[in-house]
Amino acid sequence: MRSMTDTARNRTDTTGTLDEALERIHLSGPERDGWLSNHAPMAVEALVRRGQARTAHRWLDNYRDRLEDMPASTAPVTGQNWPEALGDLSRVADWTLFFERETADHPWPTVLAEWWPRLLPGIAGGATHGVIRVGHSVHTLLEGEETAPRVRELAHALGYWAARYQPLPTLERLAPAPDAAAALDRVPRIADQDGGMLERLDRLTGFPDWPGQAPRDRRRPAPHSGSSYGPRPTVTRPMATAHRSCWSTRRPRPTRCCAPCPHSPTPCGCRASTRPGRRAPR
Known part of the structure; x- marks a missing residue:
């Protein structure tokens, strides 16, 4: 059985395998067949972190038939027009390039702190695989060296989350709930259980307010400050x-x-x- 010391030692990859694997992955898009998420970034990160770096490239070789090329860029996403591109999967390459520029011009923690509150209302998009990919990327950056492929992986992850941004429908505001468990209990069960997750999310009718949460339009992204890194969203x-x-x-x-x-x-x-x-x- 692997000891805790061995596990801790393997959290930081010193072989370069993770960076090599990420560079291979970044030639591919975040989905295949129009909706199935690319699990390769999360899988290779977990393999390397668990001391299985030697198997990462072989795993990618077996997975590559499930990868599709990154779509072509159509028009730049900018600090002014980004709300128009939210939730548009055809703009995933535009979003990725945008975050590559942002992480080149600003420290990645600053970019992350600016954007996760904006993207949070659309967390359900891609069956939450956008935020999952971001989580794996951030874990890697915090645990090890901030190499170019690892920072670029964060750009790809944020770009996927933004392109698959999926807010909830306009919901009736139910009575406030004291905690998450109570809030979940108060959500009315939808009558029609047919279809996929996104179709069923659109059938939700109400959700409790959290204590201290200001009323807002749940479909509207966080307001842009006018400058890329001005006042942070509430x-x-x-x-x-x-x-x-x-x-x-x-x-x-x-x-x-x-x-x-x-x-x-x-x-x-x-x-x-x-x-x-x-x-x-x-």
Whole structure:
């Protein structure tokens, strides 16, 4: 059985295998057959992190028949026209190029902190594989060296999330729920269970407000500040709740989080304090 020391040692790839695998993957698009997500980025990251780097290229060789070429770019996504391109899979190459430019011009944590709140309302797109791919990418960047292929993988992941952006329909605002479990219990079950996930999501009729969440149009993306990295979007209670997991009450220092906390003026609110028991702002 592999020891904890061996597992920890293998979290950081020093062989170059992960970068080589990502460069191969970036020649392909994020989907095949019009809707099946490309699982290669997540699979090779998990293989390398679990100490199986030697099998990554062989796995890719066996998976390559399930990959399709990256679609051609059609028109640039910019800091002004990006809302028009949200949820348009035909613009996935445009989105990828946009995030490649952004991560070249700005530190990747800054880009991530700016964009995940904007993309969060469309998290269901691609059966959540966009945000899953982002999570694997961020894990790699936090655990190891920030190489060009790894930063480019974040651009591909964010581009896929943006191109598959799928907001919920306009919903009736139900009575507030105290927590996630209670909110789920209050969502009315849809009568027609036919079709895929996206079709059924469009049949939702109501959802409880979270405590402290300001009313807003659930279909509308977060407003653009006018400059690429101006004031950050307002963080709703669910977003703050997700980031609260970055803060620890059991250790003398808060644990490292997956991204800069949007509710903090520091690069990472999770490392802004060394006092035990410090929690994220409510």
